[in-house]
Amino acid sequence: METLHSEEMILNIGPQHPSTHGVFRLVVTIDGEQIVAADPVVGYLHRGTEKLAESLQYTQIIPYTDRLDYVAAMLNNYALVHTVEYAMDLEIPERAEYLRVIVMELNRVASHLLFVGAYLLDLGAMSPFLYVFQEREMIVQLFNEICGARLTYNYMRVGGVKWDAPPGWLAKVRDFLPHMREKLKMYDALISGNEIFLSRVRGMGVITQEEAVAYSLSGINLRSTGLRFDLRKKRPYGIYDKFAFDVVVGQNGDCFDRYWCHFLEMEQSLNIVEQALESIPDGPVLGKVPKLIRIPAGEYYTSIEGARGELGVYIVSDGKDKPYRMKLRRPSFVNLQILSKLLIGQNMANMIAILGAVDIVLGEVDA
Amino acid sequence: MSEEKKPAAAPAAKPAKAAAPPDPRVVAATALADEIRASIEARHGAGAVEETGAAKTIPMIRIAPDKWRDVVTFLRDSEDHRYDYVELMAGTDYKDYIELVIYLYSMKRDAYITVKTRTPRDAASLPSLTPVFPGVNWEEREVYDLLGVHFEGHPDLRRIMMWDEWKGYPLRKDYSDFDNIPTRGGEPR
Numbered sequence: 001m002e003t004l005h006s007e008e009m010i011l012n013i014g015p016q017h018p019s020t021h022g023v024f025r026l027v028v029t030i031d032g033e034q035i036v037a038a039d040p041v042v043g044y045l046h047r048g049t050e051k052l053a054e055s056l057q058y059t060q061i062i063p064y065t066d067r068l069d070y071v072a073a074m075l076n077n078y079a080l081v082h083t084v085e086y087a088m089d090l091e092i093p094e095r096a097e098y099l100r101v102i103v104m105e106l107n108r109v110a111s112h113l114l115f116v117g118a119y120l121l122d123l124g125a126m127s128p129f130l131y132v133f134q135e136r137e138m139i140v141q142l143f144n145e146i147c148g149a150r151l152t153y154n155y156m157r158v159g160g161v162k163w164d165a166p167p168g169w170l171a172k173v174r175d176f177l178p179h180m181r182e183k184l185k186m187y188d189a190l191i192s193g194n195e196i197f198l199s200r201v202r203g204m205g206v207i208t209q210e211e212a213v214a215y216s217l218s219g220i221n222l223r224s225t226g227l228r229f230d231l232r233k234k235r236p237y238g239i240y241d242k243f244a245f246d247v248v249v250g251q252n253g254d255c256f257d258r259y260w261c262h263f264l265e266m267e268q269s270l271n272i273v274e275q276a277l278e279s280i281p282d283g284p285v286l287g288k289v290p291k292l293i294r295i296p297a298g299e300y301y302t303s304i305e306g307a308r309g310e311l312g313v314y315i316v317s318d319g320k321d322k323p324y325r326m327k328l329r330r331p332s333f334v335n336l337q338i339l340s341k342l343l344i345g346q347n348m349a350n351m352i353a354i355l356g357a358v359d360i361v362l363g364e365v366d367a
Numbered sequence: 368m369s370e371e372k373k374p375a376a377a378p379a380a381k382p383a384k385a386a387a388p389p390d391p392r393v394v395a396a397t398a399l400a401d402e403i404r405a406s407i408e409a410r411h412g413a414g415a416v417e418e419t420g421a422a423k424t425i426p427m428i429r430i431a432p433d434k435w436r437d438v439v440t441f442l443r444d445s446e447d448h449r450y451d452y453v454e455l456m457a458g459t460d461y462k463d464y465i466e467l468v469i470y471l472y473s474m475k476r477d478a479y480i481t482v483k484t485r486t487p488r489d490a491a492s493l494p495s496l497t498p499v500f501p502g503v504n505w506e507e508r509e510v511y512d513l514l515g516v517h518f519e520g521h522p523d524l525r526r527i528m529m530w531d532e533w534k535g536y537p538l539r540k541d542y543s544d545f546d547n548i549p550t551r552g553g554e555p556r
Contacts, residue, residue, distance in 0.1 A: 043528040050513075051537050087423070213474060216453045216502030227474070234477070299422050301455055301470055301481075314457045314468075325538075327457035337505050366528065 006031055011348075015044050019122050019352045022362030026339075026355070030348055038343040038351075040336060045366035053326040058084050058158055058293045061326070066152035068330065069364040071114050072307035074100075074107040074143075077156035079304050082237060083313040084158045084293065087300040093287050096160035097239045098280040102173060103143065103155065105269040105276075109180065110139040111307035112262040112269075115359050119259060120191065122356035123200050128191060135183050138176055145169055159289035174277050177270055184266060192263065201255040205342045205354035208253060215338045218331050219309025220265070221358060224250035224257040231305040242279075243272045255357040262359075294321050301329075308332050308359055328367055332360040392424040400426035403480065406447060407438055417485075425470070427481040435484045436494040436520075442471065442482065443499060449475045456496075456506040458514040460539045465491050465516055469503070486516060488539075495521035513538040 014025040023044035029037040049068065053061045058080075065076035078100060085092065117132035140150045146165055147155040155162055191197060207217070209225045222229055230247040232240045248264040250257030295317035303312030309331025316325040335358055342354050400419040403426065407415050411434055418429040430438045442450045450471035458467050468483045486493050495518035497504045507518045508527040515536035518524055526533060535542055 043526075043530070046528040048537060213452050214501050216500065229474070299468070301422070301425075303454065310454060312455055314455055314470075316459050325457075325459045327455070327459075329455045333505065334502060337502060 008036060013351075015041075019356070020362075021118065021356075021360060024360070024362050024365070026351075028343065028348075028351065033348045035343045035346050035348060035351065038340040040339055042333075042336070042362075042365050045362050047367070049367045050326050050328060053323055055322060057321050058295070058323070061323075062156065063152065063154045065328075066154055067363055068328065068367060069111075069306065069308065069311075069332065069361045070151055071361055072107050072111040073151065073153050074103045074155060075304065075306045075311060077153060078104055078238075079302075079306065079311045079313050081156045081158045082304060083300055083302045083315055084295060086302045087295045087298070087315065087317065088158075088293070090159055090289065091287055092238075093160055093284045094239075094281050095164070095283040096285045096287070098276050099146075099161050099165060099285060100156065101239060101243075101276045102170075102273050102280075103146065103153075103161075105272045106139050106142065106173070108269045108307050109266045110136045112266045113139075115262050116187065116191070116259070119356045119359075120197070122352045123197065125197070128187070131187070135180055138179075142169070142173060142176065145172075157286060157289075158293050160284070160286035162286070164285045170277055170280065173273065177274055177277075180270060181267070184263070188263065192260070198256065200350075200353055201259060201357070203252070204255040204350055205346075205357060206252060206254045207338065207342070211338065211341075212253070215341075216334050217309070217338060218334065219306065219359075220258055220261045221309065221335050221338075223248060224261050225253035226251055231303060231310060237302065237304055243275045245269075245272050255353055258357040258359070292321050294319060295323075303329060306331055308361065308364070309335055330364045330367055332362075332364040333367070336360050336365055390424075393421045396421035396424050396426045400428055400480075403428060403442075403448070406445070407441065410441055410445075411438055422481045425479050425481050427483065429483045429485070432484045432486050432493055436496060436499060439469070439471075439482060439496055440499050442480070448480075449473045450478070450480055451475070453496075453500045453503055453506075454479075456503050456510070458510040458516060458538070460488070460514060462488075462540055464488060465514055467493060467510065467516065469496070491515055492517040492519060494519045495524075497521050512536070515539065 008029050008031050011028050011030055014020045015023040025041040027039045028035050049064050062077055065080050066073040068076050113132040113136045117129035120128040143153055144150050146169055147153045147163055207225055209227055212222045212225045226249050228247050228249050233247055245268045248261050250261050297317055297319040299316045301312060301314040303310045311331055312329030314327040315323045318324045339358055343351060397420055404416045404419050415431055415434045415438055416428055417431055420427045442448045450473045452472040452474055454470040454472050456469045458465055464485045465488055466483055466485050471480050493516060495507055505527060507521055510516050511524055512526040512528050513536055
């Protein structure tokens with residue numbers, strides 16, 4: 001008996017597709033329902049941030065970083081100012097460091113919440129997306145009060161932060177924590193045990209530890225394979241060595257572990273915020289920094305644990321007030337590379353589940 | 368005249384003061400880089416390493432371009448080094464040459480190192496690292512796209528940020544062709 005003859009077909013997804021989280025295009029070759037090859041096409045949002053930075057002073061670059069990973073802009077702000085501070089060996093006032101940690105960890109919670117909502121939306125569940133926006137809205141409101149913006153914060157400065165917390169703000173954050181913990185429990189109860197959800201994500205898109213390291217994955221994509229690699233612990237920057245928190249790791253490296261790590265990491269972030277609120281001192285929020293910031297000639301690279309992985313900034317300086325070259329190590333861009341490997345052999349219906357769990361933000365992929 | 372001379376003498380004293388206490392972290396990083404250099408040269412010959420030093424506090428080694436892939440493979444596989452994780456790859460146009468730098472991390476030994484190499488601006492070409500580290504695939508495509516470095520042995524070398532009709536390499540320092548950007552149809556604006 002002859003085998004059934006099948007023909008390969010090319011299917012184009014995006015760039016304007018609701019499940020691609022932005023303008024991302026994926027060209028998949030399918031044989032029936034099975035994916036034979038997948039070719040991600042990126043660059044639709046490329047704005048040339050690195051090139052633009054070469055003609056901007058360091059403080060002027062900060063708002064540009066807001067536009068990279070626009071759901072976790074506080075972390076982007078910090079990645080840039082941290083490299084400049086590292087290059088200049090600056091001392092940062094204690095209160096500024098605490099405020100930074102509070103807003104960064106709150107931003108991580110907001111970003112992870114959005115991931116959970118959007119991921120469930122990808123899988124066909126509409127309501128979680130609307131639910132998580134309630135809590136995310138609270139965090140965004142808190143940011144609005146401290147820096148006057150809901151999304152593009154432009155809050156950090158070289159040497160500290162732009163604004164001190166307004167009166168009563170810290171108390172509001174303190175009140176938010178128990179509320180958020182309760183809601184996390186609710187979401188956990190609603191989602192994590194759901195039979196339909198589990199059968200879509202368990203054992204799906206498995207990444208091994210060796211693959212994760214070879215593909216330079218970072219953040220939850222790396223930790224979901226069981227590697228305890230978190231830059232906040234590995235190479236504590238700022239004042240992260242003062243806080244007690246756990247590095248959340250997965251076991252199987254599948255989509256469920258990636259989802260689950262996001263969940264558990266939110267709890268850890270809330271713990272960090274709680275500790276920071278307990279011990280935040282009074283004092284100035286901006287250190288003594290020259291008006292015109294000049295970095296000594298040389299090259300500098302530091303990275304922080306962003307919401308999506310290792311977020312780094314590489315600066316080559318020739319001693320002037322503008323960078324000679326600035327390179328952004330964008331975790332989404334590096335993490336996305338493994339997608340075409342994960343998709344091969346999968347059923348077409350699993351494609352969105354796997355793409356969603358890689359957790360990309362296209363503003364960051366394309367820079 | 369004598370009043371004018373005095374302030375001129377003052378800045379001359381300053382560099383001498385600054386040079387007196389070298390940063391111990393830089394000294395340690397340079398010493399480590401020299402150690403690694405010896406280990407590379409024992410394996411790949413005296414010409415493999417062109418320069419050692421420190422990038423701020425991280426040991427820095429500059430490798431001859433023709434040994435680029437061999438030495439990076441050696442740094443990944445050798446039991447003494449085990450630099451198995453690429454943190455960053457970045458290219459920079461220095462007007463006389465283009466420099467490619469990678470920051471490596473060893474998961475096993477918790478150690479960092481910076482490895483660089485240089486290639487001339489006209490006919491910029493380097494061996495690709497994608498066969499060694501699949502994670503630099505897109506990074507190399509980005510360097511190719513924006514800086515015009517050809518990667519020998521790359522499985523899929525094409526533009527990644529710009530579209531295929533794009534002329535020139537935007538991150539090069541002499542790039543100024545903003546007014547003649549080809550449109551999607553390929554015709555100048």
